[in-house]
Amino acid sequence: MWGQSVVVENRGGAGGNIGADVVAKSAPDGYTLLMTSGSIFTVNPHMYPKMPFDAKKDFIAVTNVASGPQVVTVNPSIPAKTLKEFIAYAKSQPGKLNFGSAGIGSQVHMAGESFIDAAGIDLVHVPYKGEAASYPDLVTGALQLVVGNIAAVAPYVANGRLRALAVTSKTRSPLLPNVPTAAENGLPGFENTGWFGFMVPAGTPQAIVDKIHRDTVKALQNTEMKARLFVAGMNPVGNSPAEFAAAIDKESAHWAKVVERRKLKAN
16 A cells, blocks of 8 residues: 555564664654554553653554454363363462463563463463463473463464463454353453554654554455454454553553562563
8 A cells, every 4th residue: 555665673672662662762754663562561661660761652552453362271281171170270289380471571471460360379480582482391391371372372272282271352262262261261351362553653743643544444454464363363453543542541550450469570
């Protein structure tokens, strides 16, 4: 639609803060966008003692592009066959089970913390440099649990190397239709979804924000795009800038409480 190439520049580190800071300090002309995960704006401000940018003042929320659930996944050697049984199992040996994540403050980490907080259990966090790196240790039994993204988990579940206990969405996922929701099996009302959305630097003209939003919504209606998101376990969103900003504020308040209760921090 835009008739020009788009360069994707991955800037890892500090839970996404490094990449976000690059965008925060870029010219507000619409030529530098941030594809952010939710944790950068809803978790990091509560976990990092000092942020390189102001999450509310240095960005304009454009739209939530896509969201999707995580899956509570365990090593098959765990005797629990259901989420309810796992919660009871974990309560019987507090502090003795390990859960892996994609790194401190990542969406996978916070999905695990949210589950632990809601279930009232005590597990030891083991951060990895990326979600994919945690699964070999989950398969071998060095880890007992990962609350991972559905597209990453599904192949392991399909071949029996891992056991999926529950998805964290309100409804079951078509990628794992036989796996119940957490709310169905031991945690009424529990929901946790990850998301990815577009942000632009503060000061970007409203006409440019509107164009990026409008064209993103149009792209999300494309059949091929929907199919690619489906395979990744994601659902297209495309909400308005105001709706996106309001959702971030609401989610941020939720994570502030979880971070405080779980005594989480990042250096």
